[in-house]
Amino acid sequence: MSRRLAFFGSPAWAVPVLEALTRDHEIALVVTQPDRPRGRGLKLAPSAVGAAAAEMGLPVAKPRRLRRDPEIADRLRNLRLDAAVVAAYGQIIPPSLLEIPRYGFLNIHPSLLPRYRGAAPVNWALINDEPETGVSIMRLDEGMDTGPLFAQERTPIGPHETAPELADRLRDLGVEMLQNVLAHLEDWETRPQQGEPSYAPLLGKEDGRIRWADPARAVYARHRGVQPWPGSWFTYGNRRVKALKLRPAGGAGAPGEVLEVGPRTVRVAAGEGTVELVTVQPEGKRPMPAADWARGRGLRPGERLA
Known part of the structure; x- marks a missing residue:
């Protein structure tokens, strides 16, 4: 109708x-x-x-x-x-x-x-x-x-x-x-909402900050949830770096510790498991492979991302 x-x-x-x-x-x-x-x-x-x-x-x-x-x-x-x-x-x-x-x-x-x-x-x-x-x-x-x-x-x-x-x-x-x-509006009966409510406020820029102390699965879940804005990001050397593509991985270390600068990715320890940074975008620059960014900045295993 x-x-x-x-x-x-x-x-x-x-x-x-x-x-x-x-x-x-x-x-x-x-x-x-x-x-x-x-x-x-x-x-x-x-x-x-x-x-x-x-x-x-x-x-x-x-x-x-x-x-x-x-x-x-x-x-x-x-x-x-x-x-x-x-x-x-x-x-x-x-x-x-x-x-x-x-x-x-x-x-x-x-x-x-x-x-x-x-x-x-x-x-x-x-x-x-x-x-x-x-x-x-x-x-x-x-x-x-x-x-x-x-x-x-x-x-x-x-x-x-x-x-x-x-x-x-x-x-x-x-x-x-x-x-x-x-x-079917004439015949449709509504029902009241049931259960405990929860709330979903507008995202802010800080919601995109990677929480390295969280499990890798939670880091990945947040990453998916903050697209396209504010996006995932972390800081290194007091500069913000966007993490355009990342994925959870195995391994262990202190949260935020760089464990490996590989040929294609950078592996960083989370609170449980690790996170592989695949593509990043430093402030004022174009997107690039995370490994290229790390080598350009001289990033070494043992350093910390915040």
Whole structure:
């Protein structure tokens, strides 16, 4: 059944959600973040969703603050919406808007709510080395990801999946679930979230620092979870070095101790096991094999990385 919808989203991750909805439903309005300076010239440019919506000829609104925009509520009321769909919009939807669509606001959240409420659920599930995660289709309420659930599905996390890869896979699963919910809104009953909540705040630069005292498996889990930003990094000689590619390995030593500068990798001791640095990027330089960087800096076994 076709629905009359508003879509709230901003980054490139949300564009496939919008594209899928346009194939089966009427998108009466796309709401996205305002244009921002981008690129070398810092010219104003639309969000990825804003650009995609414009190409599809869809009406677009770009309120700076939903709470302070008196026109957006009137505009939504006049659209006579069945529902609104939210996919990584970037602003909290105020209570004054939540009850406007007939069936409320539906949100695709890439976690098993109430686990990992917040802005970075995929990243923290990986950082914490969770064996599985999932997708929740939720009706928004006034809280932070606290609304009742329409549907929820579990999926194992691959041993080498990175945050962008997992996020895209969860999004695609979420689109299928969302389409099913939209087709049966009249008959679908929501259920409250159950269990102990946990939270997934936005990542900061320090979250990418390699914790050499952690087990090698945990270092690798964090590495996968902090892609593409802030990325994994360590310091040597008071200079930051990005670890673009690394992997866990066997062996033992004092955490952060360089054990071997091999022909292709640099092996560093972790709290349990070791980490092989494969590709690095020193500050102000291009990516390079870790072994080349180490030989260029005269790095020797026994030295410590921080």
